[in-house]
Amino acid sequence: MSKIIPKVLKFSLWVLVIILFEGVCFRFAEDYANFRLQLAWGDLNSSSSQSLSLPLDHFTKKPKGDLSLQNLQSRILEENEYSKSILSFGRPVRDHFLTFKQNAVNPLEKFDYRNLENNESYVGDVIFPGLKRLATESDVGNNVARRRGDTLEYARAILVYLHDTENGLSKNETKNLETTFSFLLERGIACVSIPFSSAKELERQILFLKSDYPLISKTVMVCGRKKSANHIMKILEKNDDLISLAILQDPTENNLLNSSRQSTWIFGLLTGPTMVDVSKGAAFQMLKMVESARISNYLYQSKIGGVLRVVDPDDEDIIPAVTLPHILKCVEFYGALKIQKEKVLKLSVLVNDLNETELKTLSELSNPESFLETELDKNVSKTTLFQNSFIETPIQTMNAEFDCEIVRLYRQEHKDDPELSTLSNRQIVLELGKKIEKMGDQYMDDFKSTDPKFYEFYQTLKLEESTQQ
Incomplete structure (x- = not known):
């Protein structure tokens, strides 16, 4: 008996060390955090339901129960806790961004700005990430290249930030936004800040990007606050396939959406703790959108397609850092779907x-x-x-x-x-x-x-x- 006890203690100690080491890797190593997420949820385009239930953040249960104005405050807090837990794999990304922000000097100096326009639309100062590849026969057939082998610039996605035309951005806000843009550009995402005027004009600009510049706009993500968030919501009411991800902070209007199904990924942001700038109706509408965005046959979207966070009013980030892991995972998700669709199309062409x-x-x-x-x-x-x-x-x-x-x-x-x-x-x-x-x-x-x-x-x-x- 005296010999068994030390062996059991030694074994227990090793198990504890392994558990602690695994936790440290998940907390600080981005590659490992993504690896563990894939082990838990499978491939990005997996459509199988997740039946496992383990004491890990990946298996946190979604908020349940009917949503009403009476339980609005408690439901907001419940959604906030769910989002913290289910997006815990993104903590290394947020750490990297914090380090990146502290060391950033002239963050956009190595990237190219382009003014994109045609006879009807104009989008100025689009920042390209500098990704390049050789054109294929498919590119020639799609009229994005003249000949096979031409060099093409592309992006994994594009993030559109809507800013107020009346007040504009302060010097500090501009610097902060440039740092966030630079962080995303380093990861292959084109960025642009657009002054908003109306939902109709914004919709026309997005359609222009998708039709004339498909190599950067297969996945369009739009971020807006207050009035600009209202414009995004109006677009989603008419066409929820136009935008892949909508980041909405403190919208001021309610009863904008009639659809109970929302295919666009939604990241809702409410400025806490009192949320004085948000009406109950607007917050209620936000929660409805978040819920409907999680209705999906794809496992990833069913878990993180719709999330909501309460952010600190003193947070200086124009695009809060908590959204960055969600942005990157959304880009990966739609990239995987694109590859799957292209593969099916290629098979169809070959068979035909x-x-x-x-x-x-x-x-x-x-x-x-x-x-x-x-x-x-x-x-x-x-x-x-x-x-x-x-x-x-x-x-x-x-x-x-x-x-x-x-x-x-x-x-x-x-x-x-x-x-x-x-x-x-x-x-x-x-x-x-x-x-x-x-x-x-x-x-x-x-x-x-x-x-x-x-x-x-x-x-x-x-x-x-x-x-x-």
């Missing part, structure tokens, strides 16, 4: 490039009836007697194997063809692979990069077929 009679050719070459006969011994098709059933019911598992994106897309493209139901995934992979090989190495390389699993399946089946001959 195949001969229109492909399905008929597949059917003729593969001879489904003989295929089923040979596969019976492999349990590809079998029968079983279901409970409470008086007849044997066949179970077709021929499509459980060799499942990949190209096969699923091919089935979707030809879903109205009755012959498709007679083909297995195995047949489709093998015969499509043969056709793609005949089209040339470039096509096969495209399919390989777009759907590696399809390429792996085809190589396996081709080798198997060659050994049987």
Whole structure:
């Protein structure tokens, strides 16, 4: 017994050290904080619901219960605590920003300013982050490049800050905003400060950026305070797909939104502790927007798509530092969705490039009836007697194997063809692979990069077929 106790104590001490070290890494190491977040929530574009419940900030329960004017104050405090907890992964980012701000001298001197305009709209002094890449054939087709290989400037997103045209920004406010802009520019986000005049003009400017400068404005984030926040809310009432993230601080109007569904990410800011500049109606509307922004099939958006914080009235940051982790995660989220959509589109184009009679050719070459006969011994098709059933019911598992994106897309493209139901995934992979090989190495390389699993399946089946001959 005397020998066991020291071993138990030693083991407990090591466990405690590991827990403390992990906590320190999560608190101060941005890469590790993001890594742990991904372990907890999965990929950014994951649409599966989170069923785990662990004593970690990542699994904090969302505020529940009906929202009303009677419980408004308590609900604001509840949302504030939820946001603190669920966004705890962003503390290293805020630390980095604090250090960055303390050391910043002429923060924007290395970045380029551009005046963007056409016959109808003008957005001046847009600051580019300096990211560059070579143009692709897709860029040429989308009219953003003249030829393949041209150098293109781009940004991961653009942040638009709306400032008051009457009072403008003071010298200290301008310096503070420039520091925040510089921090975001270092992370690939273009920035611009726009004087607001009306919701209609702001909407026209955003549409102009999206149509004429898509390389910097796929993801548009807009930040406004008081009257400018009202303008943003009016835009969201008409078109909530125009803005990816709205940062709204102390709006002064209420009853602006009629929609119960809000696809835009929302970061609500209320200046505390008394929130004297915010009416109850405006705060109530803010909470409704925050709640609706969390209604999503995507796990990340369902947790942090809508958050609300009560900020210190003495906070000197024009864009409060608590919003920075949310901004960066929003950019990552929409970047992941963009990659996913581009991949699906590329797959669709590649599949559609195949001969229109492909399905008929597949059917003729593969001879489904003989295929089923040979596969019976492999349990590809079998029968079983279901409970409470008086007849044997066949179970077709021929499509459980060799499942990949190209096969699923091919089935979707030809879903109205009755012959498709007679083909297995195995047949489709093998015969499509043969056709793609005949089209040339470039096509096969495209399919390989777009759907590696399809390429792996085809190589396996081709080798198997060659050994049987």
